[in-house]
Amino acid sequence: MSGFLTVKRRLLVVSSAFLVVLSTLSASAQDARGPVTNLPLPRYVSMKAAEGNVRRGPSLTHRIDWVFKRRGMPLQITAEYGNWRKVQDRDGAGGWVHYALLSGVRTVLIESEMLPVYANPDPNAQISAQFESGVVARLGSCSLNWCQISAGGYRGWVLKSNLWGVDPSEIRE
Structure with a gap:
């Protein structure tokens, strides 16, 4: 029985060490910095x-x-x-x-066909324009779900999930 406990303890120590290494690698990958600019990557x-x-x-x-x-x-x-x-x-x-x-x-690429651009970050707000898929727009501020963009003289708010060029969790003032 004591041999079984020793093996069990060793497995517990090894698995704990593995989890510590894995969490360290995961944290360092999230905090990656460019070696030249020291800016975040990606x-x-x-x-x-x-x-x-x-x-x-x-x-x-x-x-x-x-x-x-x-x-x-x-x-x-x-x-x-x-x-x-x-x-x-x-x-x-x-x-x-x-x-x-x-x-x-910062710019973004519109990924939805005929994307409604709202006057305010609210799906019930007035639609001020619609952008076709593939339009490149300048990126303004972003909340958790919405981003303000502008292109072709039009400006407004769109759901962030319809854009490429901004991370889902990114907040911009």
Whole structure:
């Protein structure tokens, strides 16, 4: 019986140690910071340039895989290396882009067809516009469920779940 208790205690110690390591890794993944900028990773930015080469690696010697051709397009930075940022778009496509082609101005991509834009963050408020899927809008303040956006001279509030380029739990003043 004492051998069984010893094995049980060892298993308890090993499983407890595993849980501590797992929670530490999970916390550090949530608090990841870029080694160059010390800004959070991942984070959202937008394309500053009208065109930007997307390379296979972080240097001019790496092959260009494709070219982003949409000024203001929201992108997510997932890694940093020197003057290069590894980015991905809404579809997960990406690669390395020189930091000079990126802007800290936050934009979002509309993901719903004919998305109603409300005058206030309330589904019973007056609809001031409707945005088509694929529209790039400038991101304003966000509560837990709503974000204020603007595009094409129109401004209003939309449900955050209809946007790509803002985290579900992100609050912006």
